[in-house]
Amino acid sequence: MSAYEAIILTIITASTPLLLAAIGELVVERSGVLNLGIEGMMVMGAVCGFAAAHVSGSAWLGVIAAVMGGVAMSLLFALLTQTLITNQVATGLAITLLGLGLSGLIGSDFVGLPGVKLSNVSIPWLTELPYVGRLVFGQDPLVYVSIVLTAGVAYGLKYTRWGLIIRAVGQSHSSAHALGYRVIAVRYACIAFGGATSGLAGAYLSLVYTPQWIENMTAGRGWIALALGVFSTWLPGRLAAGAYLFGGVWILGLYAQAMGLGIPSQLLSSLPYVATILALVVISTNRRLSVINTPASLGQGFVPDR
Amino acid sequence: MKKLLTAAAGIALASVLSMSAVAADKLKVGFIYIGPPGDHGWTYQHDQGRQAIDAHLGAQVETVFVENVPEGPDAERTITRLARQGAGLIFTTSFGYMDPTLKVAAKFPDVKFEHATGYKRADNVSTYSSRFYEGRYVIGQIAAKTSKSGVAGYIGSFPIPEVVRGINSFLLGAQSVNPDFKVKVIWANSWFDPGREADAAKVLISQGADIITQHTDSTAAVQVAQEQGVHAFGQASDMEAFAPNALLTSIIDNWADYYVARTQAVLDGTWVSTDTFGGMDDNMVNMGPFVNMPADVKAMAEATTAAITAGELHPFAGPVYKQDGSLAAAEGEVVDLGTLLGMDWYVQGVDDKL
Numbered sequence: 100m101s102a103y104e105a106i107i108l109t110i111i112t113a114s115t116p117l118l119l120a121a122i123g124e125l126v127v128e129r130s131g132v133l134n135l136g137i138e139g140m141m142v143m144g145a146v147c148g149f150a151a152a153h154v155s156g157s158a159w160l161g162v163i164a165a166v167m168g169g170v171a172m173s174l175l176f177a178l179l180t181q182t183l184i185t186n187q188v189a190t191g192l193a194i195t196l197l198g199l200g201l202s203g204l205i206g207s208d209f210v211g212l213p214g215v216k217l218s219n220v221s222i223p224w225l226t227e228l229p230y231v232g233r234l235v236f237g238q239d240p241l242v243y244v245s246i247v248l249t250a251g252v253a254y255g256l257k258y259t260r261w262g263l264i265i266r267a268v269g270q271s272h273s274s275a276h277a278l279g280y281r282v283i284a285v286r287y288a289c290i291a292f293g294g295a296t297s298g299l300a301g302a303y304l305s306l307v308y309t310p311q312w313i314e315n316m317t318a319g320r321g322w323i324a325l326a327l328g329v330f331s332t333w334l335p336g337r338l339a340a341g342a343y344l345f346g347g348v349w350i351l352g353l354y355a356q357a358m359g360l361g362i363p364s365q366l367l368s369s370l371p372y373v374a375t376i377l378a379l380v381v382i383s384t385n386r387r388l389s390v391i392n393t394p395a396s397l398g399q400g401f402v403p404d405r
Numbered sequence: 406m407k408k409l410l411t412a413a414a415g416i417a418l419a420s421v422l423s424m425s426a427v428a429a430d431k432l433k434v435g436f437i438y439i440g441p442p443g444d445h446g447w448t449y450q451h452d453q454g455r456q457a458i459d460a461h462l463g464a465q466v467e468t469v470f471v472e473n474v475p476e477g478p479d480a481e482r483t484i485t486r487l488a489r490q491g492a493g494l495i496f497t498t499s500f501g502y503m504d505p506t507l508k509v510a511a512k513f514p515d516v517k518f519e520h521a522t523g524y525k526r527a528d529n530v531s532t533y534s535s536r537f538y539e540g541r542y543v544i545g546q547i548a549a550k551t552s553k554s555g556v557a558g559y560i561g562s563f564p565i566p567e568v569v570r571g572i573n574s575f576l577l578g579a580q581s582v583n584p585d586f587k588v589k590v591i592w593a594n595s596w597f598d599p600g601r602e603a604d605a606a607k608v609l610i611s612q613g614a615d616i617i618t619q620h621t622d623s624t625a626a627v628q629v630a631q632e633q634g635v636h637a638f639g640q641a642s643d644m645e646a647f648a649p650n651a652l653l654t655s656i657i658d659n660w661a662d663y664y665v666a667r668t669q670a671v672l673d674g675t676w677v678s679t680d681t682f683g684g685m686d687d688n689m690v691n692m693g694p695f696v697n698m699p700a701d702v703k704a705m706a707e708a709t710t711a712a713i714t715a716g717e718l719h720p721f722a723g724p725v726y727k728q729d730g731s732l733a734a735a736e737g738e739v740v741d742l743g744t745l746l747g748m749d750w751y752v753q754g755v756d757d758k759l
Contacts, residue, residue: 105611113604203441203473210443211624211646309599309625311647314441314473318598353608356591357558361758364564364592 106350107234111242112308114346116141116300118245120324121331121338122252123296129256129333130289131269131396135191136176138321139198140294144169144301146202149312150209152305158217162241162302169298170291172198177290181283184400195321203314214310217241217302239307241299246339248296253335265289269394272401282401297321330379332392337382341375348374432494434458434668435487436470437480439499440597446622446641447658448472451498451521454660461665465672476501481508488513494671496664497521506530517676519667522567524746526678533663536684537567538574538745539713540656541618542720543692543706544638545578547653548616549586550702551636556756557616558609560602560626561592564759566748568620573752574720575618578709580754589614590757599625610635627652636697643693654706655693662688682742685714721745726753 120137127134147168152161176194179185217239220226225236256262264285267275272282304316323345331337352367383389434455442452455468469492474483480502487495488509496519497506503523510518510530518530526532548557559575561568572590579586589612591605598621606617606629617630617637624647630637631648639645639655663683670676683689692710695703712718723734728751734740751759 102611105607109604109607109611113600116600207441207443210441211445213646304600309603309623309628311599311624311628313444313597313599313623313625315597316599318595318600320600350604350608353591353605354612356757357589357608357612357614359589359756359758364594368592368594 101230104230104233106354108238110343110347110350111234111238112346113350114343115242115245116303116308116320117324117327117345118249118339118342119241119303120297120300120321121327121342122245122249122335123293124325124328125331125333125335125338126252126256126265127289127293128328128397129269129394130265130286131272131394131399131401132180132286132290133187133191133398134173134176134194134290134293135188135325136172136194136198137293137297137325138317138319139195140169140172140297141198141301141304141321141324142202142315142317143172143198144298145305145316146206146209146301146312147298148302149214149305149310150205152215153209153212153312156215158215158306161215161306162217162299165302165306166295166298169294169296169301171294173290173294173297174287176294177287180400181286181290184402187398187400199315206312206314209312210314212312214305214312216310217306241303241307244299249335249339256335266394269396272396272399276401276403282403286401297324300324327375330376330383332379332383332389333394334392337379341379344378345371345375431467432465432668432672433490433492434466434468435484435490435492435495436468437474437483437487437495437497437499437502438470438472439474439476439501440622441472442470444597444622445624445644445647448498449642450658451496451660454664455496457661458664458668462668462672466668474502477505481505484509485512488516492516494519494668494676517671526680528678531667531678531680533681533683535658535689536682537656537658537690538570538720539684540690540692541571541574542578542713542718543709544618544654544656545575545580546582546709547695547698547702547706548575548618548636548638549579549582550705551653551698552586552616554613554615555583555586556612556614557586557588557618558606558612558614559588559590560605560609560617560619560621561590562596562621563594564592566746569751569759570745570748571620572755573748576752576754577720577725582705585754587754587756590755593621595621597622599623602626603629606630606637607633624648639693645693645696650697653697654695657691657693659689659691685710686716727751728753728755728758 144165148161148165151164152158179190180187219237219239222236226232268282268285276282327341331341348371352370436455438448440448442448471483474480494517498521500522506518506520510527520532522534523532576588593601602621603625606626610633615635619626619640624644627637627644627648631651636653637651641658643655645652695706719739721740723738724736725734727733
């Protein structure tokens with residue numbers, strides 16, 4: 100494996116969990132809901148995925164369990180914020196706390212056990228192609244899932260009827276309601292989708308990135324995913340670019356350290372954040388676009404007037 | 406934000422842990438852990454020490470612990486809680502518990518406190534730490550013998566003296582075998598982030614390192630080494646299960662003897678505030694089994710361990726040159742304890758700058 104392949108592979112591994120978690124949250128926020136519980140859903144995905152994979156021996160069952168774990172947490176969030184109209188910010192934080200604590204409890208018997216790694220895709224001939232084979236045809240399956248999801252969300256939000264409904268609900272839930280759309284149901288579905296992708300992101304950590312269960316193994320990635328969504332002005336293409344930029348600068352920072360260039364490590368550690376904010380600020384200078392894309396009802400609970 | 410959250414999670418956990426009532430005649434010994442006892446690293450070893458107290462003094466002592474206590478104000482609350490509930494001796498097992506421990510100790514003069522790796526003491530607060538760097542000298546020698554590329558990758562947590570001392574000791578050990586040996590350093594800027602530690606290991610390997618060693622708390626880097634077919638060393642605890650083919654040995658922190666002795670001292674009424682900096686000689690730093698290496702390397706490692714234990718070999722015995730070429734300790738001298746404790750310079754051969 101050549102050096103550039105190694106670098107790109109590491110960057111993709113570092114970026115994929117961020118992209119997975121962020122793409123779901125993008126849909127959630129487009130529907131007008133702010134779910135700060137990504138970290139909690141992600142860590143629950145990680146523990147459920149690890150536990151199921153360890154018990155069954157199948158990484159794919161782990162992935163399914165991770166999705167279910169994420170969805171379960173998100174439905175709890177949906178029940179509280181959509182049906183019981185609790186404050187979304189506070190509820191999201193509570194979901195994160197619950198997820199971190201509960202995952203530790205579920206995972207206490209799984210700490211230090213060998214994990215099952217989701218194996219990389221291998222296609223005869225194609226994966227062996229020089230230079231591009233490993234990169235294009237030899238990734239782990241969840242990388243392809245993240246790319247397909249991003250493309251699907253981008254297309255779906257822009258060109259499909261469903262996308263239009265989600266955006267309408269996010270822009271003005273009262274108008275959408277008046278038009279006869281079931282605001283709460285749409286938001287439930289979006290929140291569950293966000294839970295599913297956060298769960299996948301968790302599975303990526305415990306089944307691909309570092310195949311083991313360690314308490315609090317998400318280590319703040321949910322918050323980065325949340326920030327990426329906001330800075331990308333809710334556009335999937337920018338979101339993907341942001342996630343890869345973040346992962347790329349992070350990994351290149353590690354390379355810079357390993358090469359002994361003498362740049363302070365604290366500066367290198369902060370660079371991904373600085374670079375991502377700068378890049379997204381620059382591409383967001385089109386204010387008209389930002390205003391149009393910001394879901395006007397973001398974070399507001401909806402109580403239908405019967 | 407994240408700090409706030411982990412803090413809140415800590416409160417939640419701490420309040421979930423209910424403490425049973427203690428029979429009045431038993432000494433209650435409390436422990437505050439930074440992580441879960443199942444981390445197979447730092448906290449795991451402290452919990453082994455706690456279990457040793459149970460095993461040796463179980464008839465006269467009851468132990469309790471609170472895990473995942475964040476450093477900072479929550480620590481103070483949790484320590485106070487243990488003191489209120491009648492603990493007579495409390496071990497606070499992370500550097501960041503230093504000020505909270507002293508604050509609580511001032512309020513509870515009859516309770517004895519033991520703080521790990523700190524430097525502030527009081528009449529009822531002792532400190533204790535280990536000369537982990539002795540173990541790093543041994544693994545440095547093994548690395549130099551085992552490595553084909555002559556380059557080791559070192560994953561550091563934060564550039565603090567304890568970690569820098571480890572890097573220097575590792576390299577001095579390696580250079581005693583191969584004077585041209587190099588070490589590349591990546592700072593994770595975190596004690597615990599499995600993803601970052603794994604990334605750092607991958608980067609170091611792709612930069613030519615065929616030995617991975619770490620001063621961070623998770624087992625992620627060892628696993629990467631296993632996957633990519635290079636060698637690695639375990640940190641704080643025996644990590645062999647995570648890398649059966651890659652692991653050469655582990656540096657193991659052994660707190661058990663110290664914990665039992667200190668608890669016995671409280672029972673006997675002989676406890677006084679002290680500062681302990683234990684190493685191989687008093688069994689506070691142990692080496693794990695030497696595996697996956699030829700017999701001659703194993704023999705060398707065992708001999709070095711024995712020499713350090715006997716006090717015949719000091720990892721920082723001169724001549725020691727700083728990175729800039731100046732002399733830190735001349736032939737026949739040893740880098741003094743004060744310099745070791747505040748170490749803020751690399752020795753020659755480290756491919757990094759501080």
